[in-house]
Amino acid sequence: MSDVQPPSSLIGIDTVQLAMPPGGDAERAAEAFYAGVLGLTRVPKPPAMAVRGGCWVGGATVRLHLRVDDPFRPPTNAHPALLVHDLDVLFDRLPA
Numbered sequence: 001m002s003d004v005q006p007p008s009s010l011i012g013i014d015t016v017q018l019a020m021p022p023g024g025d026a027e028r029a030a031e032a033f034y035a036g037v038l039g040l041t042r043v044p045k046p047p048a049m050a051v052r053g054g055c056w057v058g059g060a061t062v063r064l065h066l067r068v069d070d071p072f073r074p075p076t077n078a079h080p081a082l083l084v085h086d087l088d089v090l091f092d093r094l095p096a
Contacts, residue, residue, distance in 0.1 A: 016080045017065040020054060021072035027055055030066050037093050038082070040064070 020026050034040045040057040044050070053068040062082065084090050 012061075015063040015065055017067055018080065019069040019072065019075070020066045022053055022068045022070040026068075027053065027066075030055055031057070034064060034066070037095070038090070 020030055031042055034055075034057040035042055038057075040059045040062060043056040043058050043063075045054070045056050054066045056063070056065050058064065064080070
């Protein structure tokens with residue numbers, strides 16, 4: 001008999017955390033994209049975390065936490081991959 005445990009039964013990802021630059025302009029741009037373009041809803045952060053800046057957005061099956069990194073260093077290859085029901089509709093909403 002093997003001592004190796006079977007893998008857990010993962011059913012999805014609860015939350016993805018992404019980094020964003022500090023400042024009100026960056027927060028407004030993040031909300032404009034994630035809420036305005038992708039249709040997610042801004043979710044209030046707990047007061048102790050809200051003072052750090054950033055924002056949380058979510059939908060029926062997606063939760064994204066945008067945390068402030070200062071100094072901000074954009075990742076060179078990291079990214080979330082989101083599934084979209086009607087990609088053509090989303091393309092029409094994307095800014096140039």
